[in-house]
Structures are given as C-alpha cells and as structure tokens.
Amino acid sequence: MKLFQIEEPDGGPADANVPGAAIGIDVGAAQVEVAFSVGGNALILMDHKGFERVLAAPNSMAEQAEWKELLEAVKVRAERALSRPVTHAVIVLAETAEPRVAGRLRGAAEAAGLNVLSVATRTELPVAESPAMAAAMLAEDLAPR
Numbered sequence: 001m002k003l004f005q006i007e008e009p010d011g012g013p014a015d016a017n018v019p020g021a022a023i024g025i026d027v028g029a030a031q032v033e034v035a036f037s038v039g040g041n042a043l044i045l046m047d048h049k050g051f052e053r054v055l056a057a058p059n060s061m062a063e064q065a066e067w068k069e070l071l072e073a074v075k076v077r078a079e080r081a082l083s084r085p086v087t088h089a090v091i092v093l094a095e096t097a098e099p100r101v102a103g104r105l106r107g108a109a110e111a112a113g114l115n116v117l118s119v120a121t122r123t124e125l126p127v128a129e130s131p132a133m134a135a136a137m138l139a140e141d142l143a144p145r
Contacts, residue, residue, distance in 0.1 A: 020085030022143035023078045024135025025071070027057045027105075028094030028122055034074050035136035036082060042133035045081040053077070060093075060101050067108030075112055088143050089114045090135040093121050117142040 024042070026033045032055040034045045047053055055073055058066045071089075078086040091105060102119050109116045117139055125134035 019144045020087035021078065021082055022088035022090070022117065022136075022139035023074075023086055024090050024092065024132045024137070024139050025074055026092040026122075026130065026132035026135060027070075028092055028131060030057060031055060032057050032070065032074060033130060033132035034078050035130065035132035036078065037133070037136035037140040040137055040140070042129075042136040044130065044132060045078050047077055048080060051080070060097060064104045064108045064111070067105055068111045071109050071112035071114060075114060087113070087115055088117050088139060090118045090120060090139040090142065091116060092125065092131040092135045093119065096121050 021036060023045070024035045024037070026035075034055075035042050036045055037043075053073060055070060055077070058070060074089075075086050089109060091109065093102075093105075097105070097119070105119060106116050120135065120138070122131045125131060125138065127134070
C-alpha cells in the first residue's frame with residue numbers, strides 16, 4: 001500500500017492583513033467599466049462567460065445604497081477576473097462632483113469593501129484607451145504595498 005500527502009501550495013492561506021489588488025472604476029458613462037494594471041499595462045476586466053452582467057451607473061443623485069450595490073458588483077467582477085481579493089480603487093467620474101456626491105460615493109465604496117485611493121474626473125487623468133484603464137494605472141501607483 002502506498003500513501004501520499006496533499007498539501008496547500010506554498011504552505012497555508014494568504015495573510016488577511018496584506019492589501020488586495022487595486023482597480024480603476026469608471027462610473028462616468030452609462031455602463032461602468034473596471035480595469036486592472038500591472039507594470040503600467042492596464043486591461044478592462046470582464047465577467048466570465050455565463051456570468052455576464054451589465055453594470056449600469058446610477059445618476060449622480062442616487063442614494064448611497066444604490067452606489068453600494070453597484071460597487072459590490074464591480075468588486076465581485078474584479079475578484080472573479082483576477083482570482084484574488086480587491087481592496088482598493090480609484091473611481092473616475094465624468095465631471096467634478098459636488099462634495100456631497102463625492103462623499104456619498106466614498107461611503108458606498110467603503111461599505112462595499114473598497115478603500116478609495118482617489119476620486120478623479122476624466123480630465124484629471126492621463127490619456128489612455130479608456131478612463132478605467134487610466135484609473136487602474138493610477139491605482140497601481142497609489143496602492144499600498
């Protein structure tokens with residue numbers, strides 16, 4: 001009789017205190033886009049086949065609960081696509097939001113489990129293929145290591 005041993009790769013579970021991935025989220029259009037960047041190379045994250053979901057951006061006056069629901073769905077999309085936790089984000093708006101709206105968006109992100117690194121407008125970001133990709137590159141730079 002032969003015995004074999006099965007072990008977890010690299011020993012054990014990941015450290016829960018280590019920050020997860022940082023993403024860029026563009027909520028400035030009708031459909032929300034989420035992106036991730038490594039080494040300044042960004043890509044748009046999509047849902048897996050069979051799990052596609054349209055992420056429609058609420059209007060700027062939407063309640064915090066509506067923003068939270070959207071940002072939870074964004075986080076799920078990113079975590080499924082990256083196969084790792086997502087903890088930080090840069091959020092892009094179409095135009096400058098009044099402080100009350102920006103605060104509501106930050107509160108919703110925190111409630112959804114995302115630490116907001118920055119809330120920016122499209123004109124504040126460098127030109128990229130998409131605002132979400134530019135935000136992802138900024139998130140990569142601002143994220144804690």
